[in-house]
Amino acid sequence: MYKGSYSTRMRILAAASAMGFMMAACSSGSSEAENTEETDPTTESSTETEGTQSPELSGDSVKIGILFSNSGPAGVFGPPTANISELLVEDINGAGGINGRPVEVVLADDASDPEVGRQAMEQLLDSDQVDVVIGTHSSATREAVKPLAEAANIPYIYAALYEGGECSSVMFNTGEVPSQQLKPTIPWVMEQTGGKKWFLLGNDYAWPQKSFELAREYIEESGGEVVGEQYVPLGTEDFSSIVQEISDSEADLLLPALVGGDAIAFETQAVDFGIGQDEIARLANIYEENVLAAMGPEVTDGMYVSLGYFKELNNEVNQDIVERYSGQFDMSTAPIATFSSHIYDAATLYADAANAAETTETEAVLEAMQGREIKQTLNGDVAITESRHLTQSIHVAQVQEDGSQEIVETFPAVVPEETCEL
Amino acid sequence: MRLNATNLHAGYGGVPALHGISMEIQSGEIVALVGRNGVGKTTLVKTLMGLLPVTDGELLLDDQPITNWAPSKRVRAGLRATFQEKGLFQELTVGENLRLNGFEPNAQDAVLEQFPKSLSGRQSQRAGTLSGGEQKMLAAACALKTDASLIIMDEPTEGLQPSNVEVLGDHIDNARSAGRGVLLIEQHIALANRLADRFIVVEKGRVVEASPADDPTIQTRIKKRLAI
């Protein structure tokens, strides 16, 4: 016979709600790292590739570990990453592998959760014995797994766009940093639109905060003005008060550093309240393909997006990949976008450096990575800087009426303003 | 209708309180079950109703096994009980309590006109605010005025004024006349003597005496067992 006393229920409730908040904050996914050797198509394809590979490939394969988010809030970036890793295996092996050895990819899912990421990294390093780890995941996961890569002395290429500032002897950071995404594009957008008054709206964590800190400088240097800056917790569903504040600020330009569902909810509600792109022009630094598609063309028409990669880039390497990708995978639901393209490019960089070093031995590869310039990335010419980041072209795409993206401006060879003294 | 208990074992949280009770009650008779405090009378009521699981033994209702039936299913088959404590929904009103026992608002006046008369017109009062005696009478009415064939009453007169004991006795007697059976668990030996067709005496979770009321020695044996 259940007879609930109020206080007992309160205690249970306290525990349960703590758990609920925890769930929302960390957002549970599968708690086990996904070792794709049994289940993922990647391994299959690498075996396939081995069957048809050039005869000169021999020896044990070089293992490239890819740590990415395939579940949880950032899980939407997962499928394109898994897909493109098949192509990168084909391409590296087709070009002679690494020092004559075939490459193989091992995928590991961090479930958008640093603790799961740490376990996944342990598995990559200890069980799978990978030669290099390439990661596109949150900064929180990066902080959790970096010490493991350092302890194992395995090269770790962090390929996601992020807030900058990373400096470790085993690491290279090839994603876009704010000085690349925003410094050239802020004055450009002001010139295009004639707007001067900016509102900065971001999720409440390091990347938007650091981005906005720098954005303020760039805006002021360009003669603009920041009329409002707001952060919302991750997982915010109701933006009515924020929208009101933006409207009241009389801003004419908006820098929205919102991720995933928050971005979609915000933009949808902003249009309802009459402050869509037509009223306040957006310069977005993380609205990538999936997110824009989910918002729908009536919401996104005219928005500017600043990133190091768009699938519309017309260099040969990218056009070839896009064509093959479209043939094998569904470009409409899992399009190649900035995160997945960076995985491909980081692997290309690693293969190039290991071939130059004629070994996969960590010290030699890291040495060869330093200052490395290559041309065959999806984003054309890139170069590793002394600060262990990547000089790369930054593109501004404008979303068209039909939802497609058109590259309207390219800033070639933008140098990341980072320092790294080891 | 006939309820048979055979070798019934039951208890709370692994501590047995019934050690193999066998007994029977059927329509048209009043059986008085007596025993000292703590011999397992209330446990028996809960077990017969299905509120406590049977650990061993069997319950038959008209030869059909009901050992694993939910209480509500037993009620719908014609079995009812009133409880020694908390026999009403304290937070609900008199009217709501009656309604939950199948008396829609338009039928409630008819019940309260018979008994407990003092509650007539007080349907909106919360049951928890009634006096102990009123609560007892209302709970008894809720059971006796239904069309249940067998009614188990656990200490229905406890705390009642003598006049109310008489009234309640009349209603129990009427139920028998209407062809219904009552298992009366009673400390009030005078009422039991007035009404009972048979006596059952329970001690330490077992039946120790069972006799018709017209057995000339039964009174002496009960007095001896109860040490009164």
Place this chain on the structure above:
Amino acid sequence: MEALGIELLNGLGLFATLGIVALGLGIVFGLMGVINLAHGEFVMIGAYVAYLVQDGGLNYWLAIPAAAVVLFFVGSAVEMVLIRRIYQKPELTILATFGLSIVLRQLAEILFSKNSRKVSNPIPGATDVFGITFPTYRLVLIVVATLIVVAVLLLFTKSRFGLTVRAIVANRGLAESSGIRTSVANILAFGIGAAAAGVAGVLVAPLVSVDSQIGLSYLPGAFLVVIVGGFTRLWGVVIGAAIVAAVQTGVTHYVDAVWAQIAALVLAVVMLQLSRSGSREVTI
């Protein structure tokens, strides 16, 4: 003055959303004592029902009855398969519903992929309310959500079914002994709680990203409302939603959204501490 009016409407919108999202949780937790960590996923299923209805070329509003029916059966099934045997063990219900929430999210990803689905605003545009321009859909949402919350509250307080449920809450054993099939009433109550969550999902779908993660965003808010409102009465959901909406809107307006969330959390902690001192029986 106009700004205040808009914030009032914003607050009402949040109040209506929170109220309908928390309603099902209030029924299932407040009345039945089950902590349902899959409540957010019931909201998610409702949002996907809205997507399917619209994607199938049907009128958006059909999604409300459709989601109510679908979720009623989902909730009933969950009660029968998962919850029934573990009412007396709160820690097990937490684990079971936590597991269920993971399964439902995975199912959503399998069926709908990880990509966000778009549910179009069924009534785009804005309406003038006392000189304030406000999105029409939000106004309708306020009215529809309020009507549904009130209807469900009336069902639980005024109907025969509601009386039955209150009897079970008051004394399950006595309810059974009065002939009430408590197992059936549990199924119905759980089903109705889930149906309310499903309707909430339909109503919020045009405002947010419809994806497998949506439930995780709504679950903490729903718990906040239930805690702040106190769950000794189902009407507490309304009170809780009003307080949380007022605090969140006010603090967002005067400070910012991050402090608004902190303030709401602090409020919940204070409510927990305050009510821990008293031990009261649960009623409606």
